[in-house]
Every structure is written in C-alpha cells, then in structure tokens.
Amino acid sequence: DEWREHGAAVGTRTETDASGKAHTKTVKKGVKDFSFGRTLGDGSYSTVLAATDRQTMKEYAVKVLDKRHIIKEKKVKYVNIERDTLNRLTEHPGIVRLYYTFQDERSLYFVLDLASGGELLSTLKKMGTFDVECTRFYGAQILDSIAYMHSRGVIHRDLKPENVLLDRDMHTKITDFGTAKILPDPKPQGAGNDMVPGNPTDGADQDRANSFVGTAEYVSPELLQRANACKASDLWAFGCIIYQLLAGRPPFKAANEYLTFQKILNLEYTFPDGFPPLARDLVERLLVLDPANRLPVEHIRNHPFFEGVQWGKGLWRQSAPKLR
Numbered sequence: 001d002e003w004r005e006h007g008a009a010v011g012t013r014t015e016t017d018a019s020g021k022a023h024t025k026t027v028k029k030g031v032k033d034f035s036f037g038r039t040l041g042d043g044s045y046s047t048v049l050a051a052t053d054r055q056t057m058k059e060y061a062v063k064v065l066d067k068r069h070i071i072k073e074k075k076v077k078y079v080n081i082e083r084d085t086l087n088r089l090t091e092h093p094g095i096v097r098l099y100y101t102f103q104d105e106r107s108l109y110f111v112l113d114l115a116s117g118g119e120l121l122s123t124l125k126k127m128g129t130f131d132v133e134c135t136r137f138y139g140a141q142i143l144d145s146i147a148y149m150h151s152r153g154v155i156h157r158d159l160k161p162e163n164v165l166l167d168r169d170m171h172t173k174i175t176d177f178g179t180a181k182i183l184p185d186p187k188p189q190g191a192g193n194d195m196v197p198g199n200p201t202d203g204a205d206q207d208r209a210n211s212f213v214g215t216a217e218y219v220s221p222e223l224l225q226r227a228n229a230c231k232a233s234d235l236w237a238f239g240c241i242i243y244q245l246l247a248g249r250p251p252f253k254a255a256n257e258y259l260t261f262q263k264i265l266n267l268e269y270t271f272p273d274g275f276p277p278l279a280r281d282l283v284e285r286l287l288v289l290d291p292a293n294r295l296p297v298e299h300i301r302n303h304p305f306f307e308g309v310q311w312g313k314g315l316w317r318q319s320a321p322k323l324r
C-alpha cells in the first residue's frame with residue numbers, strides 16, 4: 001500500500017513487537033531498497049545507474065548527485081527545480097516519470113523510468129537520417145509531450161535529441177528538467193506564447209531565467225537577446241529537431257558557439273536538396289525569429305506534415321515504425 005506524496009512515494013511496513021503487538025511504520029524508500037547495476041550515463045553533476053527495487057524487482061534508472069558538488073557548484077536550485085517539475089509532469093507517457101527521491105549523507109537520488117533504448121541522438125547517428133514516416137512518428141510523440149508540459153505550465157528550455165530518450169518499445173521519453181522553467185500560476189490556458197512574467201521580487205529567479213540558455217544549436221533567438229523563455233522557445237527547438245531528424249544535422253551549427261548564435265540571430269540556414277517539402281514548410285513556420293509568429297502547438301498538430309497522425313492515446317499505443 002504505497003501512495004505518492006510530493007513525489008516521494010512512501011511505503012508502510014508493519015512490525016510486531018515482543019508482546020506480538022503490530023506497529024505500522026511509514027517508511028521512505030532508501031538506497032537499501034535497491035540493488036544498483038551498470039552505469040547508464042555520466043553527467044557533469046550526476047551519474048545515472050540502472051537499479052532494481054529489491055521488493056518488486058522492478059527496474060529503474062537512478063540519478064545520483066553528490067551533495068558536496070551540488071552545493072559547491074551552486075546547483076541546489078536546479079536539483080529542486082528538477083524534482084518539482086517532474087512531480088508536476090506525472091501523467092504522460094512521453095515524459096520520464098519520477099517515482100521517488102531520497103538522500104543519504106553523501107548523495108541525492110532520483111528514481112526514474114528506465115529508458116533502455118538510450119538517447120534519440122544515438123539512434124539518429126546510427127541511422128544517419130530518419131525517413132518521413134519515422135520523423136513524423138517521433139516528431140508527433142515529442143510534440144504531444146511538449147503540449148502536455150506546456151499545459152502544466154512547464155517550459156523545458158533545453159530540448160534536443162540527447163534529452164529525448166527511447167524506452168524498450170522505441171517510444172520517446174523526454175528527460176532532464178533541471179533547467180526547466182515553471183510558469184507562475186494561475187494555471188496558464190492553452191498553448192499561448194505567454195512570456196514568463198518577471199516580477200521584481202524574483203530578481204534572482206529573473207536573473208537565473210536570463211542567465212540560463214540551453215544548448216547552442218537549439219537555443220532560440222529570444223533567449224540570446226536576453227528575453228525570457230516562453231513556450232515558443234520550446235517550439236523553436238522542436239523545429240530544429242524535426243530538421244535534424246531529416247537532414248542528419250541541426251540547422252544552425254558552426255565552428256563555435258558564438259558563430260552558431262550569429263547564424264541563429266541572422267536566421268542563417270538552408271535546406272539540403274531533397275528535403276521533404278511538407279517538412280520544410282513546417283520547419284519554416286517554426287524557425288521564426290519573433291516567438292509570437294511561431295506556429296503554436298495546435299496549429300502544428302494540424303499541419304499537413306502530420307497528416308494521418310493519431311493524436312492522443314493512439315499515438316502511444318501504436319508500435320514505432322521500423323527505422324530504415
């Protein structure tokens with residue numbers, strides 16, 4: 001009988017004392033409840049290990065962060081943002097699910113979905129490029145997850161093929177919410193491009209919102225011009241991802257970050273010969289400098305490139321197309 005409370009699922013255990021009286025204790029999962037296996041990945045602030053829950057034998061990915069390092073590098077805020085964001089995004093198949101968080105004297109632990117298919121980027125590198133059918137399927141799943149995130153007032157701010165994982169059925173799971181932005185309530189309606197209002201009190205937060213930019217190749221022009229992230233910033237990155245799946249490389253890539261930023265601000269990119277025309281039209285409506293003029297989610301869903309896609313539950317039940 002487990003229940004979820006603030007993202008930390010707690011269990012209860014009943015013990016009987018010497019006189020045979022039963023005592024029910026509420027226990028939080030801890031390191032001892034898991035047997036750790038191979039390292040799945042190493043980040044600058046975390047290591048992700050495969051782990052099995054000793055009681056249920058279920059497999060998870062456990063992200064372990066060193067407390068001292070987190071504090072020294074002033075990343076405490078990011079860790080708590082990641083936990084709070086993941087606790088908000090619990091009802092969607094396209095988002096990595098957070099089951100438990102706990103800590104011991106040295107580390108912090110996120111117990112997450114195990115996405116055994118690895119990163120979408122690795123699969124793309126193996127294939128070179130995706131065909132239209134695969135791009136449509138993976139693009140639709142990523143868009144569906146972005147729509148859900150935005151409906152829950154979360155902007156990811158660092159969407160890229162490395163942050164799209166694949167599960168055992170080759171379905172997508174978006175991860176890495178440490179740099180996400182949670183929009184202030186009231187719960188935002190629909191897929192508007194509301195800019196993130198910065199009020200004077202959250203100066204530090206405001207500053208953080210400005211100081212953070214995502215990964216060079218996917219960062220939107222507004223973020224480079226020190227505006228705030230907005231939902232449309234994720235749709236810019238989505239446009240870059242669609243382009244990259246079909247072309248095998250991102251639209252804006254130069255010898256260094258500064259030159260990449262210049263290309264973005266000058267909208268300096270071209271389509272390779274043979275780039276599918278419907279996909280080209282969609283990308284051209286997303287890679288727009290003014291975030292207010294970018295295609296919003298609902299219009300992307302209805303774009304001809306996604307003609308025939310079954311949105312909603314069907315999208316997540318169907319089997320992934322064969323990568324060829």
Ligand SMILES: O=C(O)C[C@H](Cc1nc2cc(Cl)cc(Cl)c2[nH]1)c1ccc(Cl)cc1
Nearest residue numbers: 008067076079080083101102103108109110
């Ligand atoms: O148990 C919870 O959910 C709340 C704690 C909050 C929390 N305790 C912390 C201690 C340190 Cl040293 C650093 C951070 Cl970022 C800390 N965040 C926590 C524990 C683990 C993780 Cl991964 C996130 C937050």
